[in-house]
Amino acid sequence: MTEDRPSNEGFLQIGEAAEQTGLTQRTLRYYEEKGLLRPPSRMDGGFRLYSQDDIERVENIRQLKELLGFSLADIKEMIEAEDVRIQVKAQWRKDAAIAEKVEEIKKALAATRHQVELIDQKVAKMTEMREQLATRAGNYERWLAEREVPAIS
Amino acid sequence: MTEDRPSNEGFLQIGEAAEQTGLTQRTLRYYEEKGLLRPPSRMDGGFRLYSQDDIERVENIRQLKELLGFSLADIKEMIEAEDVRIQVKAQWRKDAAIAEKVEEIKKALAATRHQVELIDQKVAKMTEMREQLATRAGNYERWLAEREVPAIS
DNA sequence: ATCAACCTTGACGCGCACGTCAATGAATGC
């Protein structure tokens, strides 16, 4: 029973990370290069090790890009809110300047709300478009119904 | 009262078309080049004249691209349904092979339904995402509420 | 020690969706 190679305690090497997220290794490195992913931890030899949080973040980026059609630059801005969230989770209890953290959380909150707004706007426009298309489909259907074989009778 | 130059009976030259649609002249020519826009009519000198239908189509493309994030190649496929619609509107009454038109309309209907499906899927995913973000925002708010000055006693 | 499979960092390439000249012609005001 050869363990599937990595087995690094819940961490994934780039190959597996790529497979799981449906992106390529190149893309993962590229996102890191562009500051979309925080540099993941490394093995002694220098191999990247992605945490579960890293993976989630990647999937988040994938959604933002493929689903909402945002550019990586846009996404970078957006997920800086996420950064704050993780930093707070991690640094928490090494407290000190709580006031600063409050400020950061406020920024994160504002950013998140902004994202929600953007999505709402997109959904609204898409819904509008959907109605137009549905109407058009209805027109086609009636057109067809009119000159289709009245068949029986 | 110098009429604003064009004044070509409801038709727009490329400059005005660009202004109205918020795209550039280059982009309009590019879309034409790529077969997304049917070649518009021309003045005697060769200047392009865009009809109101052309403009609507451009705006449709803009929506599909910016709102839904489709590539121009995708959009080209999609709007071939629109082509059929216009052809039917125009050629109508020069009837002949009605059976053919029925087939075309059926294809257009299928394409339109497909677009509706795509939009529904996107809306669904976006809504899901929206909920996640809203939840996160809620968490931030509670976090803040907890350690914000309880103020008045 | 060696081998295959996996990884590393460059660096160049590529397709898309245009931007940006450049040279030339057309439309209109004077």
Next chain:
DNA sequence: GCATTCATTGACGTGCGCGTCAAGGTTGAT
């Protein structure tokens, strides 16, 4: 007729988001 403004095609340039070598180092099993 002339100037100004708007248009034409053609060609090259550009930024993004990766793909694709190339040359080498690491890991783990045998």
